[in-house]
Amino acid sequence: MARHILITGAGSGIGLACAQHYAAHGAERLVLVDRDDAALARVDLPVAVDRIVGDVRDEALWDRAAPLLAGIDAAVVNAGVAGAGAITDLSLAEWQRITSVNLDGAFLTLRAAMRTMKDTGGAIVATSSAAGIKPEAGVSAYGASKAALLHLVKVAAKEGAPDRIRVNAVAPAGVETPVWDAVPMFADRVAEIGRDAAFAELAAMATPLGRYAKPEEIAAQIAFLLSDAAALITGATLVCDGGYTL
Known part of the structure; x- marks a missing residue:
């Protein structure tokens, strides 16, 4: 059972649901990251909480956060943004806004977590999307970033295995x-x-x-992948999409 957990995008949605799940299931300390100061301040949980306000794309944020990450044994790489637009209509700025959060931010989070867990082992789950598996018109930046994240998870799983670090992904479709x-x-x-x-x-x-799906359902699936019940699962993607990708 994970006891010290890093969760990004923790101010709402799946990230908040993960924080609430672990607060109710034995966590001792949560390190919560979100760029929305007000949303993060509203997170009220009956466990020790360290709050980090900032953008997961900011490398300096992770340098500042390093002391707070000491001792974490699990991480939920969850922060992300959405957007839509046909390729012919999409500006480079919008493409970069979406991909930088969903991929660059995920990379920096993953790197920070793996560095912290190198001597102790641990488990990590990244929130990808069914959009990274099934192509749909109008979601090029979002879909591409989530597809790249799935491959990044596999590489991280292979690199992390010698240090007993497991890395997996969930790929929901629609979540409320x-x-x-x-x-x-x-x-x-x-x-x-x-x-x-x-x-x-x-x-x-x-x-x-x-x-x-409800956020709480995805949080429970993430908790399974982080748990000892999934001790031999790494580099995998749990597709939880109600059949969307069929």
């Missing part, structure tokens, strides 16, 4: 998180029919099982 608010199509539907109805509409169109 605030990341959808950055998708113009979803925001338009929320304005027209409400948030719950918009999620239900999207799920009915895209997911054979007919619903999207």
Whole structure:
């Protein structure tokens, strides 16, 4: 059972659900990272919490965070952003905004966690996406960044194995998180029919099982991959998409 856990993107969505899950299941200390100061301040948990406000793409942030990472035995590489747009319409700035958070930020988080765990071992899970497996029009930057993250996880698993560091990924499809608010199509539907109805509409169109995941469900799957029950699982991707990639 992981006791000292680093979680990025911890102010909302899957990251917050992971923090809440571990606070309720025996964690002793959580190191929570988010660039949203207000959201991070609202995270109220009955365990020791170290909060780091900043951008996961900032290498200096990880230099400053190093003392707080001492002793961590698990990490959730979760911070990410979404966006949409056809390749012909997408600006380089928008491409770089999405890929820099989802890939550069993940790399820096992963590097910091692996450096900390080198002498003690540990487990890491990165939040990728079914969009990194199944191509869809309009999500080139997001899909490419999440596909690259899946390969990065495999390389990290191979490099980490001699130090007893396991590295895996989850690849959800639709999850009811605030990341959808950055998708113009979803925001338009929320304005027209409400948030719950918009999620239900999207799920009915895209997911054979007919619903999207709750953040708490993904947090439980991440917790499994970080646990001793998954002690021989590394370099793997748990696709939790309701059948979306079929």
